[in-house]
Amino acid sequence: MSALPTAEEVRTRLAAVRARIAAAGGDPARIAVLGVTKGHPPEVVPVALDAGLVDLGENYAQELLAKATATAAGGADRPVRWHFIGHLQRNKVRQLAPHVALWQSIDRPELVDELARRAPGARLLVQVNATGEQNKGGCPLDAVAALVDRAVGAGLAVEGLMTVGPTDADRDPAPGFAAVRALVDRLGLTTCSMGMTDDLETAVREGSTMVRIGTALFGARAPRVAVGD
Numbered sequence: 423m424s425a426l427p428t429a430e431e432v433r434t435r436l437a438a439v440r441a442r443i444a445a446a447g448g449d450p451a452r453i454a455v456l457g458v459t460k461g462h463p464p465e466v467v468p469v470a471l472d473a474g475l476v477d478l479g480e481n482y483a484q485e486l487l488a489k490a491t492a493t494a495a496g497g498a499d500r501p502v503r504w505h506f507i508g509h510l511q512r513n514k515v516r517q518l519a520p521h522v523a524l525w526q527s528i529d530r531p532e533l534v535d536e537l538a539r540r541a542p543g544a545r546l547l548v549q550v551n552a553t554g555e556q557n558k559g560g561c562p563l564d565a566v567a568a569l570v571d572r573a574v575g576a577g578l579a580v581e582g583l584m585t586v587g588p589t590d591a592d593r594d595p596a597p598g599f600a601a602v603r604a605l606v607d608r609l610g611l612t613t614c615s616m617g618m619t620d621d622l623e624t625a626v627r628e629g630s631t632m633v634r635i636g637t638a639l640f641g642a643r644a645p646r647v648a649v650g651d
Protein backbone atom coordinates (compact mmCIF):
# COMPACT_ATOMS: atom_id res chain seq x y z
CA MET A 423 0.00 0.00 0.00
CA SER A 424 1.20 3.49 -0.73
CA ALA A 425 1.87 5.87 2.15
CA LEU A 426 -0.93 8.00 3.49
CA PRO A 427 -1.20 11.37 1.82
CA THR A 428 -0.80 14.53 3.88
CA ALA A 429 -3.74 16.81 4.64
CA GLU A 430 -2.25 19.33 2.21
CA GLU A 431 -2.20 16.72 -0.56
CA VAL A 432 -5.78 15.70 0.15
CA ARG A 433 -6.84 19.36 0.17
CA THR A 434 -5.25 19.83 -3.25
CA ARG A 435 -6.90 16.66 -4.56
CA LEU A 436 -10.27 17.74 -3.16
CA ALA A 437 -9.92 21.01 -5.07
CA ALA A 438 -9.15 18.95 -8.20
CA VAL A 439 -12.28 16.83 -7.63
CA ARG A 440 -14.36 20.00 -7.30
CA ALA A 441 -12.77 21.32 -10.49
CA ARG A 442 -13.77 18.08 -12.26
CA ILE A 443 -17.34 18.53 -10.99
CA ALA A 444 -17.41 22.08 -12.34
CA ALA A 445 -15.86 21.06 -15.66
CA ALA A 446 -18.62 18.46 -16.04
CA GLY A 447 -21.21 21.20 -15.62
CA GLY A 448 -22.02 20.66 -11.95
CA ASP A 449 -22.11 23.26 -9.21
CA PRO A 450 -19.43 22.25 -6.69
CA ALA A 451 -21.29 24.18 -3.99
CA ARG A 452 -24.33 21.93 -4.43
CA ILE A 453 -22.74 18.54 -5.08
CA ALA A 454 -21.44 16.93 -1.91
CA VAL A 455 -18.15 15.07 -1.90
CA LEU A 456 -18.11 12.00 0.31
CA GLY A 457 -14.55 10.93 1.15
CA VAL A 458 -14.30 7.16 0.93
CA THR A 459 -11.66 6.02 3.42
CA LYS A 460 -12.06 2.25 3.04
CA GLY A 461 -8.82 0.32 2.71
CA HIS A 462 -6.81 2.97 4.55
CA PRO A 463 -5.77 2.82 8.22
CA PRO A 464 -7.55 4.87 10.91
CA GLU A 465 -4.85 7.57 10.64
CA VAL A 466 -6.52 8.63 7.39
CA VAL A 467 -9.42 10.11 9.36
CA PRO A 468 -7.63 13.12 10.93
CA VAL A 469 -5.94 13.72 7.56
CA ALA A 470 -9.33 13.85 5.86
CA LEU A 471 -10.74 16.17 8.52
CA ASP A 472 -7.72 18.48 8.29
CA ALA A 473 -8.26 18.62 4.54
CA GLY A 474 -11.79 19.91 5.11
CA LEU A 475 -13.85 16.76 4.64
CA VAL A 476 -16.61 16.00 7.16
CA ASP A 477 -18.56 13.21 5.47
CA LEU A 478 -16.63 9.95 5.25
CA GLY A 479 -17.75 6.62 3.80
CA GLU A 480 -16.86 3.04 4.65
CA ASN A 481 -17.86 -0.28 3.05
CA TYR A 482 -17.13 -2.74 5.81
CA ALA A 483 -18.61 -2.78 9.29
CA GLN A 484 -15.39 -3.69 11.09
CA GLU A 485 -13.43 -0.95 9.34
CA LEU A 486 -16.02 1.68 10.13
CA LEU A 487 -16.15 0.62 13.77
CA ALA A 488 -12.35 0.63 14.07
CA LYS A 489 -12.07 4.10 12.56
CA ALA A 490 -15.01 5.55 14.48
CA THR A 491 -13.58 4.21 17.75
CA ALA A 492 -10.05 5.46 17.04
CA THR A 493 -11.39 8.87 16.06
CA ALA A 494 -13.57 9.20 19.13
CA ALA A 495 -10.57 8.27 21.31
CA GLY A 496 -8.62 11.12 19.69
CA GLY A 497 -11.13 13.69 20.90
CA ALA A 498 -14.71 14.29 19.92
CA ASP A 499 -14.17 17.94 19.03
CA ARG A 500 -14.40 17.19 15.32
CA PRO A 501 -17.17 14.70 14.73
CA VAL A 502 -17.15 12.74 11.51
CA ARG A 503 -20.40 12.08 9.67
CA TRP A 504 -20.01 8.41 8.78
CA HIS A 505 -21.81 6.98 5.77
CA PHE A 506 -22.17 3.25 5.35
CA ILE A 507 -21.85 2.52 1.62
CA GLY A 508 -21.05 -1.21 1.37
CA HIS A 509 -22.97 -4.46 1.37
CA LEU A 510 -24.77 -4.52 4.69
CA GLN A 511 -25.43 -7.63 6.70
CA ARG A 512 -28.49 -7.48 8.87
CA ASN A 513 -26.58 -8.59 11.95
CA LYS A 514 -24.22 -5.59 11.71
CA VAL A 515 -26.90 -2.94 11.93
CA ARG A 516 -27.07 -2.90 15.72
CA GLN A 517 -23.32 -2.34 16.20
CA LEU A 518 -23.12 0.28 13.47
CA ALA A 519 -26.21 2.21 14.51
CA PRO A 520 -24.55 4.54 17.06
CA HIS A 521 -22.00 5.67 14.44
CA VAL A 522 -23.75 5.92 11.08
CA ALA A 523 -25.19 9.28 10.00
CA LEU A 524 -26.47 8.13 6.59
CA TRP A 525 -27.11 4.55 5.52
CA GLN A 526 -26.52 4.50 1.76
CA SER A 527 -26.86 0.80 1.00
CA ILE A 528 -30.33 -0.16 2.17
CA ASP A 529 -31.54 -2.49 -0.56
CA ARG A 530 -33.99 -5.03 0.88
CA PRO A 531 -36.94 -5.24 3.27
CA GLU A 532 -35.08 -7.08 6.04
CA LEU A 533 -32.64 -4.17 6.30
CA VAL A 534 -35.46 -1.64 6.48
CA ASP A 535 -37.09 -3.61 9.26
CA GLU A 536 -33.86 -4.07 11.20
CA LEU A 537 -32.97 -0.40 10.84
CA ALA A 538 -36.40 0.65 12.08
CA ARG A 539 -35.87 -1.58 15.11
CA ARG A 540 -32.25 -0.64 15.91
CA ALA A 541 -32.03 2.95 14.70
CA PRO A 542 -35.53 4.46 14.78
CA GLY A 543 -35.86 7.46 12.48
CA ALA A 544 -32.49 6.80 10.81
CA ARG A 545 -31.59 8.64 7.58
CA LEU A 546 -31.07 6.42 4.57
CA LEU A 547 -30.69 6.11 0.85
CA VAL A 548 -32.07 3.12 -1.00
CA GLN A 549 -29.33 1.52 -3.08
CA VAL A 550 -30.45 0.75 -6.60
CA ASN A 551 -29.03 -1.86 -8.95
CA ALA A 552 -29.69 0.01 -12.18
CA THR A 553 -27.49 -2.17 -14.38
CA GLY A 554 -29.24 -5.50 -13.90
CA GLU A 555 -25.92 -7.14 -13.03
CA GLN A 556 -26.18 -10.22 -10.86
CA ASN A 557 -24.11 -10.46 -7.67
CA LYS A 558 -24.31 -6.72 -7.25
CA GLY A 559 -25.89 -4.91 -4.34
CA GLY A 560 -28.97 -2.83 -4.84
CA CYS A 561 -32.69 -3.09 -5.17
CA PRO A 562 -33.99 -3.65 -8.73
CA LEU A 563 -35.38 -0.46 -10.25
CA ASP A 564 -38.94 -1.78 -10.30
CA ALA A 565 -38.86 -2.61 -6.58
CA VAL A 566 -37.51 0.72 -5.34
CA ALA A 567 -40.83 2.51 -4.83
CA ALA A 568 -42.18 -0.28 -2.63
CA LEU A 569 -38.99 -0.35 -0.54
CA VAL A 570 -39.12 3.43 -0.10
CA ASP A 571 -42.77 3.14 1.02
CA ARG A 572 -41.88 0.43 3.50
CA ALA A 573 -39.07 2.55 4.97
CA VAL A 574 -41.22 5.67 5.23
CA GLY A 575 -43.99 3.60 6.78
CA ALA A 576 -41.49 2.33 9.36
CA GLY A 577 -40.64 5.89 10.36
CA LEU A 578 -37.27 6.07 8.60
CA ALA A 579 -36.05 9.20 6.83
CA VAL A 580 -35.58 8.26 3.18
CA GLU A 581 -33.53 11.06 1.61
CA GLY A 582 -32.77 9.60 -1.76
CA LEU A 583 -31.18 6.87 -3.83
CA MET A 584 -27.65 5.59 -4.29
CA THR A 585 -26.18 3.60 -7.15
CA VAL A 586 -22.88 2.18 -8.35
CA GLY A 587 -22.00 2.26 -12.04
CA PRO A 588 -21.45 -0.90 -14.09
CA THR A 589 -18.67 -3.22 -12.97
CA ASP A 590 -17.59 -3.59 -16.59
CA ALA A 591 -15.53 -0.46 -17.28
CA ASP A 592 -16.37 -0.70 -21.00
CA ARG A 593 -20.06 -0.26 -20.31
CA ASP A 594 -21.50 3.27 -20.41
CA PRO A 595 -22.70 4.24 -16.91
CA ALA A 596 -24.94 7.05 -18.22
CA PRO A 597 -28.20 5.09 -18.76
CA GLY A 598 -28.17 3.62 -15.24
CA PHE A 599 -27.39 7.00 -13.69
CA ALA A 600 -30.15 8.66 -15.71
CA ALA A 601 -32.66 6.02 -14.59
CA VAL A 602 -31.76 6.55 -10.93
CA ARG A 603 -31.99 10.32 -11.22
CA ALA A 604 -35.42 10.02 -12.87
CA LEU A 605 -36.58 7.80 -10.02
CA VAL A 606 -35.29 10.25 -7.38
CA ASP A 607 -37.42 12.93 -9.02
CA ARG A 608 -40.47 10.75 -9.50
CA LEU A 609 -40.43 9.70 -5.85
CA GLY A 610 -39.99 13.29 -4.66
CA LEU A 611 -36.62 12.59 -3.03
CA THR A 612 -33.59 14.89 -2.93
CA THR A 613 -30.30 13.02 -2.68
CA CYS A 614 -28.87 11.21 -5.68
CA SER A 615 -25.61 9.54 -4.63
CA MET A 616 -23.72 8.43 -7.72
CA GLY A 617 -20.27 8.83 -9.22
CA MET A 618 -16.88 7.56 -8.06
CA THR A 619 -13.30 8.39 -9.07
CA ASP A 620 -13.63 6.94 -12.57
CA ASP A 621 -17.16 7.97 -13.51
CA LEU A 622 -17.84 11.19 -11.63
CA GLU A 623 -18.18 13.32 -14.79
CA THR A 624 -20.91 11.08 -16.19
CA ALA A 625 -22.67 11.01 -12.83
CA VAL A 626 -22.59 14.81 -12.55
CA ARG A 627 -23.94 15.21 -16.07
CA GLU A 628 -26.79 12.83 -15.20
CA GLY A 629 -27.74 14.78 -12.07
CA SER A 630 -25.75 13.45 -9.12
CA THR A 631 -26.00 15.42 -5.88
CA MET A 632 -23.30 13.45 -4.07
CA VAL A 633 -20.16 11.83 -5.44
CA ARG A 634 -18.32 9.18 -3.41
CA ILE A 635 -14.59 9.53 -3.93
CA GLY A 636 -11.82 7.29 -2.60
CA THR A 637 -8.87 6.86 -4.94
CA ALA A 638 -8.75 10.43 -6.28
CA LEU A 639 -8.50 11.75 -2.70
CA PHE A 640 -6.52 9.19 -0.75
CA GLY A 641 -4.62 7.22 -3.39
CA ALA A 642 -4.63 3.52 -4.21
CA ARG A 643 -5.96 1.11 -1.62
CA ALA A 644 -4.45 -2.13 -0.43
CA PRO A 645 -6.25 -5.05 -2.04
CA ARG A 646 -8.90 -6.23 0.36
CA VAL A 647 -8.07 -9.32 2.38
CA ALA A 648 -11.11 -11.17 3.62
CA VAL A 649 -11.51 -10.41 7.31
CA GLY A 650 -15.27 -10.64 7.47
CA ASP A 651 -17.70 -7.78 7.13
Ligand SMILES: *Cc1c(COP(=O)(O)O)cnc(C)c1O
Pocket residue numbers: 458460481507508586618619620634635636637638
Ligand atom coordinates in the same frame (compact mmCIF):
# COMPACT_ATOMS: atom_id res chain seq x y z
C1 LIG B 1 -15.02 2.05 -3.10
C2 LIG B 1 -16.29 2.77 -3.33
C3 LIG B 1 -16.30 4.12 -3.71
C4 LIG B 1 -15.04 4.92 -4.01
O1 LIG B 1 -14.38 4.37 -5.12
P1 LIG B 1 -13.17 5.12 -5.86
O2 LIG B 1 -13.18 4.53 -7.22
O3 LIG B 1 -11.94 4.76 -5.10
O4 LIG B 1 -13.44 6.57 -5.85
C5 LIG B 1 -17.53 4.74 -3.83
N1 LIG B 1 -18.69 4.07 -3.62
C6 LIG B 1 -18.72 2.78 -3.27
C7 LIG B 1 -20.02 2.11 -3.04
C8 LIG B 1 -17.52 2.08 -3.14
O5 LIG B 1 -17.56 0.78 -2.84
